Amino acid sequence: DADVTQTPRNRITKTGKRIMLECSQTKGHDRMYWYRQDPGLGLRLIYYSFDVKDINKGEISDGYSVSRQAQAKFSLSLESAIPNQTALYFCATSDFGGTNYNEQFFGPGTRLTVL
Amino acid sequence: GQQVMQIPQYQHVQEGEDFTTYCNSSTTLSNIQWYKQRPGGHPVFLIQLVKSGEVKKQKRLTFQFGEAKKNSSLHITATQTTDVGTYFCAGLNRLAFGKGNQVVVIP
Numbered sequence: 423d424a425d426v427t428q429t430p431r432n433r434i435t436k437t438g439k440r441i442m443l444e445c446s447q448t449k450g451h452d453r454m455y456w457y458r459q460d461p462g463l464g465l466r467l468i469y470y471s472f473d474v475k476d477i478n479k480g481e482i483s484d485g486y487s488v489s490r491q492a493q494a495k496f497s498l499s500l501e502s503a504i505p506n507q508t509a510l511y512f513c514a515t516s517d518f519g520g521t522n523y524n525e526q527f528f529g530p531g532t533r534l535t536v537l
Numbered sequence: 538g539q540q541v542m543q544i545p546q547y548q549h550v551q552e553g554e555d556f557t558t559y560c561n562s563s564t565t566l567s568n569i570q571w572y573k574q575r576p577g578g579h580p581v582f583l584i585q586l587v588k589s590g591e592v593k594k595q596k597r598l599t600f601q602f603g604e605a606k607k608n609s610s611l612h613i614t615a616t617q618t619t620d621v622g623t624y625f626c627a628g629l630n631r632l633a634f635g636k637g638n639q640v641v642v643i644p
Contacts, residue, residue, distance in 0.1 A: 464636035512579060523568060524629040528579040
């Protein structure tokens, strides 16, 4: 969805490096999410934020941190990357109201490889 | 946390045939949503079910929500090559996605 953008789209890094993945949205949604996708494991929630001052851990937050800089921006950081963090990372947004409660709008994804 | 389980995890379907994918929850869901992810793409919302026993149709796709609101199914008739992808169910009152059902269509 062009309304949710992620940068970079692909990244190769080395073990121990700090890396930041960025997400921006123009949908005006308050809620933003970071998911990780691994083959056979589906989508697992890392962190989520229901508004600028709200940050919550998801199912697999260890080794990750986030920053909600503004309503439109939500960044995911790996302080010291390790190989098992190699995965496809998705940012998503949702609106509390609307026809479909919490319908998720996903960005195009960032493919991260940690060597 | 809430678990949402999908079966089967993988399916190979002959073009023109029908198939069904299932989603089961350990707890009652306030609603359930279905998403489709094409190969190389991102998940895209298909539909939401809210009411017990609800049935919704989108052309060749039929979605059902169980009476107890703990399970759901997606049935696709006359499969086409465009149906290839991974289908996810999600119980988003608890932000829980299933692991997905990866569908391969055999021409």
